[in-house]
Amino acid sequence: MIQLSRLGAHGEPLWLNPDLIATMEAHPDTVIALTTGTRVVVADSADEVIEKVRAWRVSVARGALKPADPAARGA
Secondary structure (H helix, E strand, O other): OEEEEEOOOOOOEEEEOHHHEEEEEEOOOEEEEEOOOOEEEEOOOHHHHHHHHHHHHHHHHHHHHOOOOHHHHOO
16 A cells, blocks of 8 residues: 545555556546545655655565565464
């Protein structure tokens, strides 16, 4: 999940699953359309959202490549 700031809600945080992002527009507010049909307007710029999605995807990939903890497997 990435943390964004909902526009017009005093910067109230919004946690969004980046896998649900279908499209994004910036005119001048950033409007994110989700695959569910929901549209979300955020205070973050389009570039900021892109960077947060990129960082999230890198963290997921790193986690998938990390060796499993032997203690977690009961070894």
